[in-house]
Amino acid sequence: MYGYHGRILHVNLTNGQTHIATFDETFAQTYLGGNGFAIRLLYERLAPGIEALSPENMLVFAVGPATDTPIPGATRCFIGTKSPLTGLFFDSTFGGMFAAMQKRAGFEAITITGRAPQPVYLLVHEDGADIKLATDLWGQYTRETNHTIRDREQGEVEVLSIGPAGENLVRFACAVHSWDKSRDGVAGRGGLGAVMGAKHLKAVAVTGNRKTTVAHPDAIKALLNDIREPMKVGTAGLKNYGTTILVNIINKIGALGVRNLQTEYYDKANEISGETFKEAYFEKDTTCFRCPVACGKDFNVTDGAYAGTRWKMPEYETIFALGSMLDNTHKGSIVKANELCDQFGMDTISLGVTLAFAFECYEKGLLTQDRTGRALAFGDYHTVLELIEATAYRRGLGNLLAEGSVRLAAQLGPEANKYLYAVKGLEMPAHSARVLKGMSIGYATATRGGSHHDTRPTLQYATDHDNTTPAGKPEFAVKNQHFTAVGDALTQCRFVSERGFGGMLNDNYPRLINSVTGWNLSLEDVERIGERIWNLERAFNVREGVRRSQDVLPYRVMYEPVPEGMHKGMHCPPDELNAMLDAYYALRGWTSEGIPTPEKLQSLGLGAVVGQLG
Amino acid sequence: MQLTVTTIIFGLPTGQCTSRVCLTLPVATLTVQELIARKVRQEVEECLTHQRPGLSGEYLTPEELLQAAGSAASVMPGAVADEVMRAQQAFAARAYMIVVDNRRIWMPHEKLTLHAKTQVEFIKILPLVGG
Numbered sequence: 032m033y034g035y036h037g038r039i040l041h042v043n044l045t046n047g048q049t050h051i052a053t054f055d056e057t058f059a060q061t062y063l064g065g066n067g068f069a070i071r072l073l074y075e076r077l078a079p080g081i082e083a084l085s086p087e088n089m090l091v092f093a094v095g096p097a098t099d100t101p102i103p104g105a106t107r108c109f110i111g112t113k114s115p116l117t118g119l120f121f122d123s124t125f126g127g128m129f130a131a132m133q134k135r136a137g138f139e140a141i142t143i144t145g146r147a148p149q150p151v152y153l154l155v156h157e158d159g160a161d162i163k164l165a166t167d168l169w170g171q172y173t174r175e176t177n178h179t180i181r182d183r184e185q186g187e188v189e190v191l192s193i194g195p196a197g198e199n200l201v202r203f204a205c206a207v208h209s210w211d212k213s214r215d216g217v218a219g220r221g222g223l224g225a226v227m228g229a230k231h232l233k234a235v236a237v238t239g240n241r242k243t244t245v246a247h248p249d250a251i252k253a254l255l256n257d258i259r260e261p262m263k264v265g266t267a268g269l270k271n272y273g274t275t276i277l278v279n280i281i282n283k284i285g286a287l288g289v290r291n292l293q294t295e296y297y298d299k300a301n302e303i304s305g306e307t308f309k310e311a312y313f314e315k316d317t318t319c320f321r322c323p324v325a326c327g328k329d330f331n332v333t334d335g336a337y338a339g340t341r342w343k344m345p346e347y348e349t350i351f352a353l354g355s356m357l358d359n360t361h362k363g364s365i366v367k368a369n370e371l372c373d374q375f376g377m378d379t380i381s382l383g384v385t386l387a388f389a390f391e392c393y394e395k396g397l398l399t400q401d402r403t404g405r406a407l408a409f410g411d412y413h414t415v416l417e418l419i420e421a422t423a424y425r426r427g428l429g430n431l432l433a434e435g436s437v438r439l440a441a442q443l444g445p446e447a448n449k450y451l452y453a454v455k456g457l458e459m460p461a462h463s464a465r466v467l468k469g470m471s472i473g474y475a476t477a478t479r480g481g482s483h484h485d486t487r488p489t490l491q492y493a494t495d496h497d498n499t500t501p502a503g504k505p506e507f508a509v510k511n512q513h514f515t516a517v518g519d520a521l522t523q524c525r526f527v528s529e530r531g532f533g534g535m536l537n538d539n540y541p542r543l544i545n546s547v548t549g550w551n552l553s554l555e556d557v558e559r560i561g562e563r564i565w566n567l568e569r570a571f572n573v574r575e576g577v578r579r580s581q582d583v584l585p586y587r588v589m590y591e592p593v594p595e596g597m598h599k600g601m602h603c604p605p606d607e608l609n610a611m612l613d614a615y616y617a618l619r620g621w622t623s624e625g626i627p628t629p630e631k632l633q634s635l636g637l638g639a640v641v642g643q644l645g
Numbered sequence: 646m647q648l649t650v651t652t653i654i655f656g657l658p659t660g661q662c663t664s665r666v667c668l669t670l671p672v673a674t675l676t677v678q679e680l681i682a683r684k685v686r687q688e689v690e691e692c693l694t695h696q697r698p699g700l701s702g703e704y705l706t707p708e709e710l711l712q713a714a715g716s717a718a719s720v721m722p723g724a725v726a727d728e729v730m731r732a733q734q735a736f737a738a739r740a741y742m743i744v745v746d747n748r749r750i751w752m753p754h755e756k757l758t759l760h761a762k763t764q765v766e767f768i769k770i771l772p773l774v775g776g
Contacts (some may be wrong), residue, residue, distance in 0.1 A: 488775035
C-alpha cells in the first residue's frame with residue numbers, strides 16, 4: 032500500500048503484552064488515518080461508560096498516509112482517547128518530529144490500554160515495543176524526561192512525555208514532545224496527559240527507519256507547485272510572528288476575551304501583542320519537520336523578574352488564557368507561565384480559563400478565602416504563577432483547580448455556572464462564541480466540546496465573511512467540520528492546510544490523497560470520509576449520553592451581550608442557537624435530539640453502529 | 646469640517662501598519678462611496694506631492710501589500726479615478742471594512758453623518774490563521 036505500512040501496534044500495560052495487527056486498503060480508504068483510525072479503534076474497543084482514568088481507557092497514537100512524505104505540514108501526531116474533562120471522545124495533536132518517527136517505526140496506529148504496576152515508558156520500534164521502567168523519571172519535568180530517554184536509548188529517538196500534572200491526574204494535563212532540532216510539540220487539550228498518568232505511562236518513545244513510499248511523486252510535485260504561492264501569501268504574518276499576530280487583530284474587532292469574558296475588548300492588548308513580544312524577546316524561528324512556514328518562535332526574557340527565562344513563544348491561545356483573560360499584561364510572567372505549564376504538563380487554555388473563572392467567582396463572593404487560602408485578583412500574576420505549580424501538584428486551591436472549571440463550578444453552587452466558559456466540560460479558546468456566529472454553532476456541536484479545531488474560525492475572520500448573522504452558519508459548520516475531520520485524518524497542520532490547500536474541502540485534497548496512495552478518490556468521496564468520521568465521533572458521544580441538551584453554549588454567551596467594542600450587543604440567545612441546531616441536525620440527517628439516524632449511518636457504511644445509540 | 650481617517654493593515658510580515666489622512670469635508674453628511682472617494686483622492690494627492698510615501702493600501706491585494714512590505718517600497722498610485730473606482734469596488738467586495746465609531750458599515754450607499762471627533766477606520770486584514 033502506498034502511503035501506509037498497514038500495521039497497528041496494540042500494547043497492554045497491565046500484562047505487558049504487545050501485538051502487531053495489520054489493516055488492509057479498505058480500512059485505509061474508509062478512515063484515512065489520524066483521528067479516523069483513532070475513533071474507529073476507540074468506538075470498537077472501548078465499552079461505553081468506562082471511566083476516563085481507569086485502566087480500561089485506551090490511548091491511540093495515529094498518523095496518516097501523508098506523514099513522512101514530501102507533503103508539507105503532515106507532521107501532526109494524533110492522540111485519541113476518552114477525555115477525563117469531557118468524558119467523551121477526544122483527539123489532541125502535536126507537531127515536531129514524533130509523527131514522522133512513528134511512521135518510520137512502521138505503525139500508523141499504536142493503541143495503549145491497561146495500567147502498568149509501576150511507572151514505565153514505552154519504546155516503540157519496528158519489531159513492536161518494549162515496556163521499560165521509569166520509576167526514576169516519575170516526578171521529572173517533561174523536557175528533562177524527554178532528554179533523559181533520548182540519551183538513554185541513543186540514536187534517532189523521538190519522545191513525548193507527561194510531567195507532574197499528568198502523574199497527579201490533573202484533568203487538563205497534557206503531553207509534551209521536545210524536538211531539539213527545532214520546534215517542540217504539545218498535545219495540549221482534553222487531559223490525555225492524565226490518561227497517561229493513570230496508566231503509569233510516563234512517556235512514549237518511537238524509533239525506526241522504514242520509508243514511506245508514495246504512488247505518484249510527480250503529481251505531488253505539481254500539487255506543491257500549485258499551493259506554494261497561496262501558502263506563502265497566507266502565512267506571511269504567521270511566519271514572522273507566529274500565532275501571536277492575532278492578538279491585536281482580534282482585539283480590534285472586539286473579540287478578545289478579557290477578565291473571564293466580562294468584555295471582549297482589551298485596552299491594554301498591545302502590551303501583550305505579537306508585535307510587542309517579538310520586539311522584546313524574539314530569539315529564533317522554529318519549525319516542525321519539513322514545514323516551510325516556521326510559525327514557532329523561541330523567546331528569551333531579557334527584563335524584569337523573569338529575565339533569563341528561555342522558552343518557546345506563548346501561542347495566541349496562551350496569551351488569551353494567561354494574559355487578557357486574567358487581565359495580565361506582564362509579558363515576562365506570560366512566558367514564564369507558559370514554561371511552567373509545558374514543564375508540569377498542563378494545557379494553558381484550560382488552566383487559564385479555569386483560573387479566570389475562579390478569579391471572577393472570588394470577585395463575586397462565590398469562592399471565598401477560607402477555600403482559596405488567599406485573595407484572588409485579576410492582574411495578580413504572582414498568584415497565577417504560584418497557582419500553576421499548586422495545580423500541577425494538587426496543593427490547596429490547586430486541588431480544586433486541577434478538576435477544571437466545570438467541576439469546580441459544581442462545588443460552588445448554581446450561580447457559578449453563569450461565569451463558566453466551557454462546552455461539554457472543555458474550557459473554550461480565544462475565538463469568540465458571541466462574535467463569530469459560525470463558532471457559536473461550531474462550539475455547540477463540536478465533538479471535542481469547547482475546541483476551535485472542530486469548526487475553524489479562520490475563514491470567519493475574513494472581511495468578506497459576515498460573522499454577525501446566523502444565516503448560513505449551520506451549513507458552514509457542517510462543511511467545515513468535514514474539512515477538519517479529513518485534515519485530522521491526514522494529520523495535517525491547520526495552518527499549512529488552510530492557507531496552502533484551502534480552508535474547505537476542495538480538489539486539492541483528493542489530489543493530495545491520490546498522489547500519495549495511488550487511489551482515485553473524488554472530492555465527493557473525500558467529503559464522505561470526513562462525514563463518516565464526524566458521525567462516528569458523534570456516535571461515540573451519543574453512546575456516552577450526549578443529546579441535544581449538551582449541545583449548548585455557556586450562559587454568558589447566550590445571555591450576556593458583548594458590552595463594548597465593534598461587536599457590542601452580540602451574543603447567541605437560546606432561540607437563535609436552537610434554530611441553528613434544528614438546521615444543523617437536519618443537514619446532518621440526525622434526529623431532533625442530535626442522534627445520527629440508522630439511514631444516515633447505513634449510508635456512510637457505519638451499519639455496525641446502528642442499534643447501539645439508544 | 647476636518648476629519649481624520651485611520652487605515653490599519655493587519656497581518657503584514659512587518660506587523661500592524663497604521664496610517665492617517667486628514668480630510669476637509671464641505672458637508673457633514675455623505676455616503677460611504679463619497680467618503681471612500683475623498684479619502685483616496687486625498688491620499689493620491691499627498692503621494693503625488695511627496696507628502697506621504699505611498700498609499701495606505703486597504704484596497705490593494707494581499708500580494709501587492711506583501712510585495713511592498715518585502716521590498717520596503719511603498720505602492721504609488723495610478724490615476725485618481727482609477728484608484729477611487731478600485732477602492733469602491735474593493736469595499737463592495739468586502740476586501741476591507743470601514744468602521745465608524747466602532748460600528749462596521751456594510752453598504753456602499755449608506756449615509757454617514759460625521760463630526761470632527763468621529764472615529765473613522767479603514768481596516769484590512771490579510772489572510773491569517775485562526776490560532
